[in-house]
Amino acid sequence: MIGVISYLVFFTTVASILGIAVLGLNLQWGNTGLFNGGVVASFGAGAYGTLMLGGPAQDGHLGGFGLFYPLALLGGMVAAGVLAWIVGKLTLRLRHDYLAIATFGVAVAFENVMRNATSITGGAQGIRGFERPLRDVLGDGFTYNAVFLAGVLVVLLLVYVFLERLTVSPFGRLLRAIREDETAARSLGKSPDRIRLISFVTGSVIIGLAGGLYGTFYAFVSPQDVLPILTFQIWAMLIVGGAGNTRGALAGAFLIWGAWTFSGWALSRFAPVEAQLYTGSIQFVLIGMVIVGMLLWRPQGLFPERLIVSQPGRNREKTQVEGFT
């Protein structure tokens, strides 16, 4: 029984961390219509930043500043934000596919540099020996994981509330206005380029936060954690849940992570030995089919965006809008 509970705790922790990343992506894609093809770069920047700043002194590579944990986590988020700012600054004023290509490129280059710059990032070995916060108080066992899960859920809740507030705020309306009709927004004296940059960087910082938590949870990060498949997984979570809908995005995170874990388990359990080598390929095909299938048959996701029509002087009317916006 305790085995099942501790597995559930483990599963919920990872799903919640990925859920935070999906919320960040939802701000970019769902609310602002920005295609981020390099989610994993922000995620990785957060994880590497946190572990390098907060870890103990290291031989052979940079890091080991042993910073107070919240500061280290903040540092990871800043790293993700700076990376996003550079890419966003260069591409957001151009045709929309430049952002898609450039962010995809960042992810490739990020993984490549992490793998090769051994003297800075530990190379293929990754960063080890990170001391998880409060470990001397809580130990390493189930208690720690349960407390960690509680911490992750609190962070998730904070991000959720922040984004929900943001979505109904004037700024959130501005984001949707730019997404729907940039020219109209510009004619009202708004500056779409700047607003898009703010949204892109904020989303990436949130994804970086998720990455920092992920690195903390495993107390380890290596180039294997920043492979492009993570970008696909997080995208699948968002598109299944429904872009533009915060709660849907969260549900998508749990659904897809559950399906991913289950398919991995089922394939390793029931597939013949010769096919074991191809487990990854089968899972990748499934993730790709989920993405394409959702776009074909239910582009608005399982839980579509609820457009809130707010008018001054009246109560907010809520309308359910079918269709991909």
Added chain:
Amino acid sequence: MIQHLVDGILVGSFLSLGAIGLTMVMHILRFANFSHAELLSIGAYCALVFDKLFESVLPVLSAKFGPLSITGALAVSILISMAVTGFTAVLIDRLIFRRVRQKGGELSMVFASFGMALVIRNIIGLVFGLSSELYSRDIAFAMVLSRDPLLLVKPDQVFVLFAALIIMFGLYLVLSRTTFGFSLRAIAENPSLAQVHGVNLRRMVAAVWIIGGALGAIAGVFYGLSYQITPVMGRDLVLPIFAATIVGGIGSVYGAVLGGFIVGVASNLALVVLPSGYSPSVPFLMILAVLLVRPNGLFGEARA
């Protein structure tokens, strides 16, 4: 140094071929097709299948052309592969992209291509196995062009370069001298107006996919001749090809040709200063550099 330059030009020949198709699709259908590099994989594997088939059925064809490792079987297979890949591209468009196009915006297309790339790449891996394949197991000896500085070139690479240049010249003639070429440009400039003038949009879109797929198939085979055929070759090629289109300017066929050679040369020259492990990052650095200096590329024009 000179060796790197020559290698770069040879790499540029298949990058250009890949980039031409991508830039045409991006110009006419207006989306960044992340699955374009998978057409190169499809082409390379398709040629491999027919090559093996012909060699076993018609042993006459397995004689090599002079110093090349290309056999008659492979030459025929390349032609078949061009057709098959072109029609596969049309099929993927009919089944997936056209439906997404009708439902959502341009970014949904980017997104669908992102998913398709993952599906195609891994299905190839499932069908053909994850290990790499070669068209010919024989060792291709390099010719020594000069001893000081040392300059080595494989006969296959020279063939690839010249074949690529001839194909590009042929495409140039088609695009600049035929009614078909004008219709294609008209569709890219203004789809509605072109349709009013009797250009069949659906047929033109299919033509673009066929050209893109056929050129992609050649590029894939040439890549396979220069290196090896692996299921993940699309993953490794997608960024250099995108870099080539951006350097040349999205929508410009001539830009894509030049961009391919520039990216090929730059990636190889980068080996002089950077350890070889970093070479996958070079195309990204080139994209950033171009966006900083000349956001619309060498020949591109600003378009929303």
